[in-house]
Amino acid sequence: MIVIPMAGRSQRFFDAGYGEPKYRLDLNGVSVFAHAVESFRGQFETHPFLFIVAAEALEFVREEARRLGVREVRVVALPGPTAGQAETVELGLAGEGDATPLTIFNIDTFRPGFAFPGPWYEALDGWLEVFVGEGDNWSYVRPAPGDAPLALETAEKRPISNLCCTGLYHFARAGDFRAALAAERLAPQARELYVAPLYNHLIGRGARIGYHRIGRDEVIFCGTPQEYQGLIRLA
Numbered sequence: 001m002i003v004i005p006m007a008g009r010s011q012r013f014f015d016a017g018y019g020e021p022k023y024r025l026d027l028n029g030v031s032v033f034a035h036a037v038e039s040f041r042g043q044f045e046t047h048p049f050l051f052i053v054a055a056e057a058l059e060f061v062r063e064e065a066r067r068l069g070v071r072e073v074r075v076v077a078l079p080g081p082t083a084g085q086a087e088t089v090e091l092g093l094a095g096e097g098d099a100t101p102l103t104i105f106n107i108d109t110f111r112p113g114f115a116f117p118g119p120w121y122e123a124l125d126g127w128l129e130v131f132v133g134e135g136d137n138w139s140y141v142r143p144a145p146g147d148a149p150l151a152l153e154t155a156e157k158r159p160i161s162n163l164c165c166t167g168l169y170h171f172a173r174a175g176d177f178r179a180a181l182a183a184e185r186l187a188p189q190a191r192e193l194y195v196a197p198l199y200n201h202l203i204g205r206g207a208r209i210g211y212h213r214i215g216r217d218e219v220i221f222c223g224t225p226q227e228y229q230g231l232i233r234l235a
Contacts, residue, residue, distance in 0.1 A: 001100055002040055005052045005088040006033075006061075006107040007078050016225040023107050024060065027231055032108065032222055033064050039111035041068075047103075048072040052092030055079070084192030086181050098175025104195055106167035108223035114168075117212045125176060125207035126199060128154065129168040131216045139165035139196035141211045151209045156194040163211060166219045169195045176202055 010021035018025065023033040040047070049070050051061045055077040065073045076092040089104055105111075121127050128151065130141050141163040144152040153160060171177045180198035189197040199209045221227050 001048050001050055001096070001102055002043060003050045003052070003089055003092065003102050003104045004037070004107055005085050005092065005104065006057065007052055007054050007082060007088045009054075009081065013225055013228075018225070021057070022222070022228065023057070025228065027222070027228070031064060032228070033061070034068060035110045035220075035222070036105070036107050037065065037068055037070070039105070039109075039114045042113070042115055044068070044070050048074065050092055050096075051075045052088050053077055082193075084190075084194055086184070086193040086195050086198060089195065090178065090181055093174055093178075096174055098173060098178065100174040102169075102171045102174050102177055104169045104171075106223070108221070109167045110220040110222065111166065111168065111218065112220070121170075121210055121212060123208075124172065124210045125202060126169070126171045127151075127210035127212055128170070128196065128199065129166045130163040130211045130213050131166060131219060132162050132213070133164035133216060134162060135159070135164070139167075139194065141165065143211070149211050149213065151199060151203060151211050153203070154196045154199040154209075156190045156196050163213070165196055166214070169199075176207070 006023055013022045023031065025032050027035055049072065053061050053075060058075055058077045061075050078091055082088045082091065128141055136157060136159055140155045140158065140160045141151045142153040142160045143163065144150040177198065180201040183201040184193060184198055203209050222231060
């Protein structure tokens, strides 16, 4: 299942003077929402999609997903703000079985031509997509010793390596996600309930969590007004 949480308030965009939430903004004739979801065009026929939204986005998301041609769509509207992206996903998954695989992705990031990595990753308990970068505003993966791309630790807004996450997180089972979030609530690693730190609880109990490295030029970020304006100038 492809899970796209988008219940945030787009506060940075409203503070910058925009009159609409970022997912509705036009970018080269289509919405930011459409650019993000188009990342998974190769999965439109094979994977169910779950969009977790604020109530006012419900009809917009249904119509855009229909127009894009996503075959199986579920849209869950939340009544109000949550304690972070991880809690947003948890609420949206209500009623979903623990065995369901989850691939979580941001609504303000584009991954043109995304494809799932090879069979080695299918045997893992989860993995994160990363690129080599710098700064203190990402999620991060610290590699485990050895040649295999396995994670020793994950962190949010704390640079523990130069492997920065694109915002794509995979869990082999929804039950593992739920258990890790329950553990995170007992000892939060950040002020919000982010997804990346959840992997530490799985790693701590022996799960095999990998990372899949891509080139920095394979991912496009549109999460801030500055990034959005930069993409308009490139058009």
